[in-house]
Amino acid sequence: MATDDNNADYILNVSNLTVEISNQPILNNLNFKIKRGVTLAIVGPNGAGKTTLFRALLNLVPYSGKIEWKGKVKIGYVPQILAVRDIPISVKEFLMFKNESVQDIKAVLAAVGLNSEEVVDKSLATLSGGQMRRILIAWAIVDKPDALLFDEPTSGVDVDSEEAIYGMLRSLTAKNEITLLLISHDLHIVREYSDYALALNKCMVFFGKSKDVMDPATQKLIYGEPICKEYGDIHA
Amino acid sequence: MLETLIFSLVVAVAVGVSAGYLGSIMVLEKMALVGDALSHVALPGLALGVLLGFNPLIGGFVFLFISAVLIWHLGKITKLSFETLVGATFTLALAIGILLFGNNLDALEEALFGDITAVGLTEATAAVLISVAVIFLTKLIYRKIVLGLISEELATSKGISVARINLLYLLLVSLTVAIGIQITGTLLVGFLVVTPAAAAKIISTNLSRYYTLSAIFGSISAVSGILMSSYFNVVPGPLVVISGITIFMLAIVIRWRLKVTS
Numbered sequence: 001m002a003t004d005d006n007n008a009d010y011i012l013n014v015s016n017l018t019v020e021i022s023n024q025p026i027l028n029n030l031n032f033k034i035k036r037g038v039t040l041a042i043v044g045p046n047g048a049g050k051t052t053l054f055r056a057l058l059n060l061v062p063y064s065g066k067i068e069w070k071g072k073v074k075i076g077y078v079p080q081i082l083a084v085r086d087i088p089i090s091v092k093e094f095l096m097f098k099n100e101s102v103q104d105i106k107a108v109l110a111a112v113g114l115n116s117e118e119v120v121d122k123s124l125a126t127l128s129g130g131q132m133r134r135i136l137i138a139w140a141i142v143d144k145p146d147a148l149l150f151d152e153p154t155s156g157v158d159v160d161s162e163e164a165i166y167g168m169l170r171s172l173t174a175k176n177e178i179t180l181l182l183i184s185h186d187l188h189i190v191r192e193y194s195d196y197a198l199a200l201n202k203c204m205v206f207f208g209k210s211k212d213v214m215d216p217a218t219q220k221l222i223y224g225e226p227i228c229k230e231y232g233d234i235h236a
Numbered sequence: 237m238l239e240t241l242i243f244s245l246v247v248a249v250a251v252g253v254s255a256g257y258l259g260s261i262m263v264l265e266k267m268a269l270v271g272d273a274l275s276h277v278a279l280p281g282l283a284l285g286v287l288l289g290f291n292p293l294i295g296g297f298v299f300l301f302i303s304a305v306l307i308w309h310l311g312k313i314t315k316l317s318f319e320t321l322v323g324a325t326f327t328l329a330l331a332i333g334i335l336l337f338g339n340n341l342d343a344l345e346e347a348l349f350g351d352i353t354a355v356g357l358t359e360a361t362a363a364v365l366i367s368v369a370v371i372f373l374t375k376l377i378y379r380k381i382v383l384g385l386i387s388e389e390l391a392t393s394k395g396i397s398v399a400r401i402n403l404l405y406l407l408l409v410s411l412t413v414a415i416g417i418q419i420t421g422t423l424l425v426g427f428l429v430v431t432p433a434a435a436a437k438i439i440s441t442n443l444s445r446y447y448t449l450s451a452i453f454g455s456i457s458a459v460s461g462i463l464m465s466s467y468f469n470v471v472p473g474p475l476v477v478i479s480g481i482t483i484f485m486l487a488i489v490i491r492w493r494l495k496v497t498s
Contacts, residue, residue, distance in 0.1 A: 058393045079387050087264055087385065090442035097383050123441035 010235065011036045011073060011147060011179050012057070016065035019049070019056050026052045028203040028228070029065070033235040034196075036070075036146070039173060039180040040236050041194035041210060043187065043222060048200040050183045051080070054149045057181070069147070076145035078136045080152045080183075084124045091127075091135060092120045099142045108142045109135075113168055130161040137165070141172060147179040154189075162186075166193040187213050187222075196236035203228040241466050243360040244352035244419070248458035250360075250367035251416040252428065256436075256454025258374055258412050259429035260447040261381055261405065263437055270318045272426030273326040275413045277303040279333025279422050282347040287336060292347065293359075296422070297414035303329065304406040312399075333422075349421035349471040352462060363415045370408050377401050382443065419458055420473040428454055431480045435487035439494075453483050 010033040017030040027049040034040055042050045055061045058077055069075070084094070095105045102120075109116035112134040119131065127135065133154055140148050153169060154162040170193055173180045184190050190197050190210050197213045199206035199222040206213075206221045206229065213222070221229075262271045281299030285292030307321045314321075337344040346354065384391035384398040391398055409429070416425040432453035433446075440446035461476030468475070 055389070058389070060389055060392055075393075077390065077393050079389050082387050082390075084386055086266075087382065088437060088440040088442060088446045089382070089386075093443050094386075097379060121442070126441075 009035050011070045013068040013070075014066070017056060017063055017067060018065050019052050019061055019063045021052070021061065025202060027056070027063075027200070030204050031231070031234065032198060032204070032207060034179060034181070035236060036179055037173075037177045038196060038236045039170070039182070039194040041190040041197045042181060042183045042200060043185070043190055043197055043213070044200035044205070045223060049202055050200055051151055053200065054151060054181070054183065057149060073146040074143065076140040076143070076148045078140045078148075078150045078153070080155060082136070087124070089124050090121050091124060094124055094135070095139060095142055098139065104142060108138045111141070111172065112138045113164070114138070129156040130158070130165070133157050133161075133165055137169060137172070141176070141178070144176070145178060147181070148173065150180065150182040152183055152185070162189070169193070187219070204231070205229055207231050207234050240353055240355060241462070243355045243357060244462050244466075244472075245459055246360040247355055247363040247415070248419055248462045249455045250363040251412065251419055252432070252455030252458035253451045254367040254370045254374075254412045255416055255425075255428040256432040256451040257371055257447055258409055259433040259454065260436060260450040261374070261378065262409070262429055263433040264382065264385055267318055270322050271409065271429035273322045274300065274304060274409070275417075275422055275426040275429075276326045277329040278413060278417060279347060280329055280336055282417070282422065283333050283336035286340060286343045286347075293414050293417060296417055297410055299329070300410035300413055301407060304410055305403070308403065308406060345471070347417070347421060348423045349473040350417065350419050350424070352419070352465065352472050355418055359418060363418070366411055366415050370412055373404065374408055377404060378447070381405065419462065420476045421471070424473040424477055427477050427480060428458060431484055432457060435480075435484040438491045439487050453480070457483060
């Protein structure tokens with residue numbers, strides 16, 4: 001996929017990215033670029049290396065190859081699992097880890113559709129699954145990141161709230177021009193709420209427009225026997 | 237006599253506050269048993285101090301810290317949990333300590349259960365200075381440790397070195413346990429790290445209330461234990477434990493009556 005776009009437009013440029021953990025190959029030779037403001041979904045079966053890709057992008061695991069974030073980007077990260085159930089901590093205290101201003105915290109709670117007066121002093125352990133995911137989105141955006149890495153934004157949330165949360169995530173990222181990388185298992189969500197999809201199965205097995213992910217041929221690529229693809233110069 | 241009691245109470249407040257504050261992290265880390273068992277490791281160091289004629293508390297602290305670092309490294313190498321490693325080693329330390337004390341049963345009893353008559357101006361001043369330093373340093377790392385507990389990845393992505401902070405934390409625990417031994421003895425000092433925090437946790441819905449209550453409960457346990465010990469003329473350790481457990485029971489009743497959910 002040749003492109004004459006200027007490299008300067010890209011917020012992230014990944015080339016020849018390979019990750020091995022305990023001599024086991026987890027990711028093999030990934031190459032892709034992303035433009036500012038784009039939403040890229042990472043899909044693939046369990047153990048495909050999706051979370052490892054995030055960890056490499058955050059420099060949390062050793063890797064070979066190159067990961068270039070453009071300039072001084074601020075990266076927000078929301079892991080799939082947070083161990084907050086057993087810690088007596090209020091919503092305000094949790095968000096203050098990232099931003100000390102109570103005013104900013106109240107504003108961001110309102111932005112994610114929560115009644116800030118009602119939840120700000122509540123213990124995190126008492127929140128519902130949907131409220132917790134909204135708090136996590138608030139956590140991710142409260143210090144105004146340029147790029148956001150979100151691992152399964154709606155795990156543990158019922159279907160109705162899921163659509164609402166993705167809709168909100170989309171309007172927040174569009175409004176603030178945030179580049180969003182999200183891991184999801186739900187191809188319907190990927191098609192509706194992301195621009196591009198990258199499918200992993202230890203290596204890249206598909207990269208293309210998200211609207212194509214429901215095609216039977218594409219699904220076979222994503223969930224069938226892994227066939228590693230070399231796309232040449234590809235970008236989102 | 238009154239002077240000794242006043243010095244002991246000063247040590248009790250200092251130790252109670254710092255042990256309660258530090259212990260609130262230990263309970264969150266689910267390392268309560270580590271705090272308890274680790275304190276026994278001081279015994280051989282105390283014995284060496286008595287045998288060789290230097291301040292036993294310094295010996296106790298050195299043994300505590302070296303053991304804590306050793307266990308921390310073993311944990312990294314073997315991937316065994318802190319609990320397993322401490323469980324495997326603390327009885328050995330207890331055995332060696334008892335052998336080293338030999339027939340010096342008075343000194344052994346003092347090491348195991350505490351002795352407030354040995355507390356003077358120097359000990360009280362040292363306890364206050366060490367506690368202030370421990371509280372100050374704990375305050376610096378408290379939020380980082382909690383963030384690491386919530387998600388190690390989040391902490392690392394914010395540039396926090398979880399391993400280095402844990403090491404500093406172990407140093408602070410060793411210091412607090414070493415000064416706490418004067419009040420409760422090595423057998424019971426772990427109690428001051430664990431129970432006030434446990435009582436605080438069951439009635440707290442936010443962090444600041446949690447660690448503040450933990451520090452307050454720690455000092456109330458220690459002070460009331462010392463006062464009762466002076467009144468009844470018995471070793472202070474067991475009475476500190478009894479007053480702490482009373483607070484813990486009250487906390488359970490409060491949680492039940494006020495329906496605290498956390």
